[in-house]
Amino acid sequence: MVLMNWELIGHEWAVNLLGRHIANDNVRQAYLITGPDGVGKRTLAMRFAQALNCSDSAKPGEICGQCRSCQFIQRKQFPDLHIVEAEDVGGILKIDQIRELQHQLALSPYEGKRRVALLLRFHEANANAANALLKTLEEPASKVVMLLTAQSKETLLPTISSRCEILPLRDVSRDQIEEALIERGEGHEQAALLARLAAGRPGWAFHYASNPDLLNERTENLEDLLNILQTGRLERFKFVERLTRDWERERKRGGEHPRLRAIGALEHWVSLWRDAMMLAYDAMAEQRNVDRAQDIQMLVSALPARQISENLGRIERLKRDLQKNANVRLAIENLMLDLPRIPGG
Ligand SMILES: [Zn+2]
Structure with a gap:
């Protein structure tokens, strides 16, 4: 098993799978990452975007964390990273947002190796928006990777989910979350409580800790x-x-x-x-x-x-x-x- 240095809490199998896709030059055109809120879907997608575009990693599929691509993606200021999501959690992702994305994806990458479209909480897309995205999934552009996140694959149209490689993220262990909280400076008692309340979701635990x-x-x-x-x-x-x-x-x-x-x-x-x-x-x-x-x-x-x-x-x-x-x-x-x-x- 290849170990990638993505510093994600849990989900080792998903990191290894995505890292191998890069190392073997076998990157799919679209991925769907599913799981409960706060489990790590967005973080996994962001690390993957970094690994896809990192210009200074020790091995293919790894992340240096220092190069311009890694840093700008981290700050969400990378010109080849397009994040599309509903205005609010629980809001609606609309067709205009998909059309805007399609215009951008039609261009070749601005400075990165690949354009990455990150479509967050895609279960919030309305039917028009979802059908508009279908067109992009059916006619893949080269050097474009689509990353969708959603609560489960059942919350999306089967025509969408069937065109993606699906990565179902499961709960992270309480011990892993507790350890990560302590590493970030949380007191032991507080870390133990938050890790239990988090119910497998490290993002939830960190949100509450901060x-x-x-x-x-x-x-x-x-x-x-x-x-x-x-x-x-x-x-x-x-x-x-x-x-x-x-x-x-x-x-x-x-x-x-x-x-x-x-x-x-x-x-x-x-x-x-x-x-x-x-x-x-x-x-x-x-x-x-x-x-x-x-x-x-x-x-x-x-x-x-x-x-x-x-x-x-x-x-x-x-x-x-x-x-x-x-x-x-x-x-x-x-x-x-x-x-x-x-x-x-
Ligand atoms: Zn880098």
Whole structure:
């Protein structure tokens, strides 16, 4: 096995496969990298773009990290790297963006060895945009490599995914993530917690490690959930009103879109219900929210296992709906009607 120096956390098989394609001069025209958000799809694609264009690597397929190509790709300022994505996470990738890309790909590389088109979160492309890309995939230009990322191949048209070499990225081990966090200067206790919460996604762990506010937000989200479980319908609707008003106000001050805030909150709720479900069915299963062991135990004592599993399913569905542009306030209000009431504790 050839070991490439891409310094990626996990996904060794994918790095070796892509590195070998370069070393053997067998680079495909299009690749589709799939996996959950934060698992490393974009990072893998960026390293591949570097390896394709590096002018000073020790071996073909490796990355020097120092040459002009490596540095400019890292900063996303390389003239032969074209990044196309929806305006926001959960937004829509549109046909105009594909047409603009096609104009650029028609030109020969400006300074690199290959033009690289990086189409991020392609599951967010609408049907027009996806069909427009099909044309590019069917009539490959020389010296162009298309790199698509998506949550899964099922979220794309089969006509698109069948024209790509697919690299399904799987969860990275907790140990690998924890080790990487410690290497980057995180304290041991914090690294252990983040590595568990990350659930296999190093990008998630680093994002949380570098934005301490996010862990505070998680605490707030979990407290909110535990509080509303003890309240009735009226209080729950007041809660949703207050929450969406706060999110809206923060957006006006330059904060995140309420949709992203809602998805973030639901992710924390999913994680807690997931732990409760695991505990209810298998006491030996690994827990993620180890700092909330008491709350998880409370849920398991208060609710039958089947109900816990149903709630987990509901919140996961709601999170997917929100990623597809469902109305934020309506969606959370609906969830409030479904969540069980736990007698005060
Ligand atoms: Zn280089």
